[in-house]
Amino acid sequence: MSMRNIGIVYRKELTEALRDRRTLISTILVPLLLFPILSVGFGALAIELVGKAKEETPKVMILGGLDSPAIIEGIKKLEKIEVIPTADNWKDQIINKEIRAAVEIPSGFQGDVAAQKTSAVRIYNYQGEMKSEFASDKIDKYLKSYLDTIVKQRLAAKNLAESVLKPFEIKQENVAPPEKVSGAAFGGIIGYMVILLCMTGGMYPAMDLTAGEKERGTMETILSSPISRMHLVLGKFFLVLTAALATAALSVLSMGISFNVLSKYTTKGGTPDPDAAALVLHLGLKTVLSVFIMALPIAVLFSAALMTIALFAKTYKEAQSYLTPMTFVVIIPAVAAMLPGVELTSRLALIPILNVSLLCKELVTDTYHWNFIAIIFLSTCVYAAVALFLAVKMFQRESVLFRS
Amino acid sequence: MIEARRLCKRFKDKKRGEIRAVDDVSFTCQPGQIYGLLGANGAGKTTTLRMLATILEPTEGTAVICGHDVVEAPEKVRANVGFLSTATALYPRLTAQELVEYFGRLNGLGEATLKKRVDDIFNRLDMNSFRDRRCDKLSTGMKQKTSIARTLVHDPPVMIFDEPTLGLDIMTARTITAFIRECRNNGKTVIFSTHIMSEVEKLCDVIGIIQSGKLLSEGTLAQLRDEHHEQDLEEIIVKIIAPHYASSETN
Numbered sequence: 001m002s003m004r005n006i007g008i009v010y011r012k013e014l015t016e017a018l019r020d021r022r023t024l025i026s027t028i029l030v031p032l033l034l035f036p037i038l039s040v041g042f043g044a045l046a047i048e049l050v051g052k053a054k055e056e057t058p059k060v061m062i063l064g065g066l067d068s069p070a071i072i073e074g075i076k077k078l079e080k081i082e083v084i085p086t087a088d089n090w091k092d093q094i095i096n097k098e099i100r101a102a103v104e105i106p107s108g109f110q111g112d113v114a115a116q117k118t119s120a121v122r123i124y125n126y127q128g129e130m131k132s133e134f135a136s137d138k139i140d141k142y143l144k145s146y147l148d149t150i151v152k153q154r155l156a157a158k159n160l161a162e163s164v165l166k167p168f169e170i171k172q173e174n175v176a177p178p179e180k181v182s183g184a185a186f187g188g189i190i191g192y193m194v195i196l197l198c199m200t201g202g203m204y205p206a207m208d209l210t211a212g213e214k215e216r217g218t219m220e221t222i223l224s225s226p227i228s229r230m231h232l233v234l235g236k237f238f239l240v241l242t243a244a245l246a247t248a249a250l251s252v253l254s255m256g257i258s259f260n261v262l263s264k265y266t267t268k269g270g271t272p273d274p275d276a277a278a279l280v281l282h283l284g285l286k287t288v289l290s291v292f293i294m295a296l297p298i299a300v301l302f303s304a305a306l307m308t309i310a311l312f313a314k315t316y317k318e319a320q321s322y323l324t325p326m327t328f329v330v331i332i333p334a335v336a337a338m339l340p341g342v343e344l345t346s347r348l349a350l351i352p353i354l355n356v357s358l359l360c361k362e363l364v365t366d367t368y369h370w371n372f373i374a375i376i377f378l379s380t381c382v383y384a385a386v387a388l389f390l391a392v393k394m395f396q397r398e399s400v401l402f403r404s
Numbered sequence: 405m406i407e408a409r410r411l412c413k414r415f416k417d418k419k420r421g422e423i424r425a426v427d428d429v430s431f432t433c434q435p436g437q438i439y440g441l442l443g444a445n446g447a448g449k450t451t452t453l454r455m456l457a458t459i460l461e462p463t464e465g466t467a468v469i470c471g472h473d474v475v476e477a478p479e480k481v482r483a484n485v486g487f488l489s490t491a492t493a494l495y496p497r498l499t500a501q502e503l504v505e506y507f508g509r510l511n512g513l514g515e516a517t518l519k520k521r522v523d524d525i526f527n528r529l530d531m532n533s534f535r536d537r538r539c540d541k542l543s544t545g546m547k548q549k550t551s552i553a554r555t556l557v558h559d560p561p562v563m564i565f566d567e568p569t570l571g572l573d574i575m576t577a578r579t580i581t582a583f584i585r586e587c588r589n590n591g592k593t594v595i596f597s598t599h600i601m602s603e604v605e606k607l608c609d610v611i612g613i614i615q616s617g618k619l620l621s622e623g624t625l626a627q628l629r630d631e632h633h634e635q636d637l638e639e640i641i642v643k644i645i646a647p648h649y650a651s652s653e654t655n
Contacts, residue, residue: 005510008506008509008510009510012495012498012502012506015497015498015502016495016497016498019497019538020497216493216495216496217491217492217493218492218493218494218495220454220459220489220491220492220493221492221493221494221495221554223459224457224459224482224485224487224492225482225507225510225511226479226480226482226483226510226511226512227479227510228479398460398461399416402460
């Protein structure tokens with residue numbers, strides 16, 4: 001094995017790759033921009049929008065209740081709610097987002113309450129529409145407190161303690177720190193993004209160095225030089241691997257920076273807002289390094305597999321049509337790992353791509369199951385070695401190199 | 405020296421079955437000699453030359469180049485061979501100098517020797533004005549000169565040219581034929597294939613006529629003229645290959 005020859009091929013391929021706009025876009029630009037756009041862009045936008053929606057003074061209509069002035073006055077006094085005159089088309093107005101909600105007070109409500117008869121107050125809203133739900137939540141909150149006051153008055157009138165109706169309380173409490181909560185919720189996406197970008201980063205160089213070389217007519221030129229085909233394919237392979245790893249490294253780096261920037265949006269006047277913190281992934285250096293190490297064998301697997309497949313093609317375009325379906329082969333197991341309830345088992349640890357994706361989900365929540373890590377790393381190394389062996393073999397087949 | 409010994413190359417084709425692209429071809433080419441391989445399209449010229457350059461492996465038979473067997477020591481053979489064809493393109497994103505240096509390094513040249521060789525070749529071929537220009541920005545003539553520099557960088561004793569002037573304009577073609585002649589004058593062993601009769605008459609010391617993968621006739625131009633009682637080379641070739649051409653077309 002001549003490392004010198006492999007190095008010569010690698011350096012030449014690197015020089016060419018750095019002068020190729022398509023490779024630069026897929027290897028450097030996409031991973032650097034994708035995460036800031038996805039996380040900082042969308043995340044900050046979501047936080048901003050939620051904040052603005054909360055601050056809006058929604059228009060609300062009260063239907064009926066003319067004989068129950070107390071409750072109407074109570075609603076009107078609510079902060080940040082504008083009660084507007086009743087109109088017959090209140091339903092359309094909610095749907096058209098002209099008003100956010102309507103509350104219907106049944107006729108004789110106040111009398112019924114006094115007579116201790118049960119009646120129903122209805123809140124109409126636009127389900128799924130954030131601002132409408134905020135408005136109806138405010139009214140709901142007020143009505144519940146009004147209901148509590150009446151209950152307390154009734155209990156007091158009968159000299160009964162409040163605990164008669166509430167023998168005990170039920171409280172759910174989260175013991176996981178916010179970063180783990182967000183990790184469990186969004187951790188799956190990290191593995192998915194790293195795996196996908198590893199693949200797209202290696203895809204263009206893999207096509208360029210195989211089918212592209214055939215199309216440009218340089219394959220025969222290089223095959224007439226004294227370098228062995230094994231050294232040639234290894235030199236090319238290391239370049240594709242570099243591109244895949246550079247994409248993965250840049251994406252992890254850009255992800256870390258993005259979430260760091262995003263966490264600034266989640267602090268209110270210097271103190272962290274726990275609700276918003278749950279929306280942001282907190283990635284430490286250890287997590288970033290672990291994800292990157294696990295991406296190594298998968299990058300080897302992708303690089304070798306991409307080269308083997310692209311080598312069959314005669315042209316760049318043909319290689320594209322072979323490799324585009326490969327993206328789906330990668331996406332399906334990566335997405336499967338994001339499904340709720342799918343967790344690592346010793347069987348799933350052997351399924352390539354899915355295993356690394358699931359592991360990344362655990363790593364992001366700072367969970368380290370060393371037995372799974374060992375199985376996944378070793379099995380992926382085996383798959384990668386098989387793919388690399390195939391790539392070397394393919395480069396020695398005349399029927400593949402000179403397919404016509 | 406090139407010595408082809410019963411070279412055979414068979415391909416499998418889904419529609420046509422087994423194809424004998426080269427069938428039992430033997431010949432010898434001495435140093436300081438130009439061997440011209442002539443034949444119609446699909447006769448087996450390119451496959452023969454690719455086997456000599458070890459780009460393809462013979463199905464049967466072998467060839468010995470500068471004492472190295474093409475099957476047993478292909479890398480040693482390639483280190484002694486310069487291969488040029490219209491199909492051997494240049495890397496578009498490398499400069500002319502980077503490309504020649506790349507092939508020099510692959511041929512095992514050290515940096516000091518490489519620099520000297522590259523400077524020497526670039527001066528000799530008058531390439532200094534475009535040495536730092538990317539290959540995709542070169543004119544056809546400049547590209548051909550760069551290709552020649554690539555084949556010369558390791559100073560190989562054997563040169564293989566596969567239709568080197570195909571599709572080139574007259575001036576660029578002249579550069580190539582002058583280069584082939586220079587190779588012979590420098591004592592190199594040269595084999596080349598072409599369709600152009602004037603090139604054969606001007607350059608070749610020995611002519612081999614190939615059709616349907618078989619070497620049908622071989623000799624100097626004078627010997628072929630005597631043997632076939634014909635002065636015009638084109639007529640001689642037609643006489644030789646015509647009976648085989650019809651059957652190869654049917655196949």
